Amino acid sequence: MSQTGALYKAEAVAGYADVPLEEKQRLFDEVKADMRFPDYIYGCYECGICVAVCPSARFYDFSPRRIAQAVAREDAELVYQQMQEDIWECSQCFSCLRCPRGNNPGGIITIMREVSINNGLASAREALEGYTRIIYKIMSTGTQVSPDMLQPDAFPDWGPEVKDVSDKLELWRRALPPETHHTTTTGWEVSDKTLVELYLIWHKTGALKMIEEVDEGLHMILEEVMEERLEEEGIEV
């Protein structure tokens, strides 16, 4: 490594000096304690196959190999830095499962993201900031982004096409064969039973708790919507 390279590396790793090493280690221990962890990392050959197949590595300063290496070497400092920066560049496509060592860098990143969210790290808050509307829609209605969210002001990069779609939305939706799709406020109609089951799953698996860590306002609204619905069904959570 050149002198400049070594200096850059030292500076990069020395990042987040205001965070005590004990805290970084605590977060890494949380990553390692996940029951999936032992199946996701078996050491790393540094062969770079995961980097060659990774779409995010092509467009960003990002490398699944660096993640696998930091984790395999138990470098809590570097893992912390990656949790604050790199992990949000992964598109979770899992092409890196081609790893000849049997590693799952995308899976490790999933765990690191979950730990970042559960601990309310700044990177998690920032990464999820733009998704408030989408998370609200999915969790309150049980379906994906709704057609009525396709508005020109929300999707300016779609050009004039999006105005055409939003103007004729009602008609175009009615032209779809499945009747459950004849709605514009949800992707499709979800039965009450399914919705209640989803609410219970989100309560019991801690998904709601995760949202509380990154967005208290959104959490309050979602809790209200879900509790009201569960009360109507006579279910206590």
Ligand code: SF4
């Ligand atoms: S899951 Fe993430 S790290 Fe793995 S190949 Fe896809 S984008 Fe890259």
Ligand code: SF4
């Ligand atoms: S493919 Fe596997 S062994 Fe090769 S660099 Fe990536 S994680 Fe390491």
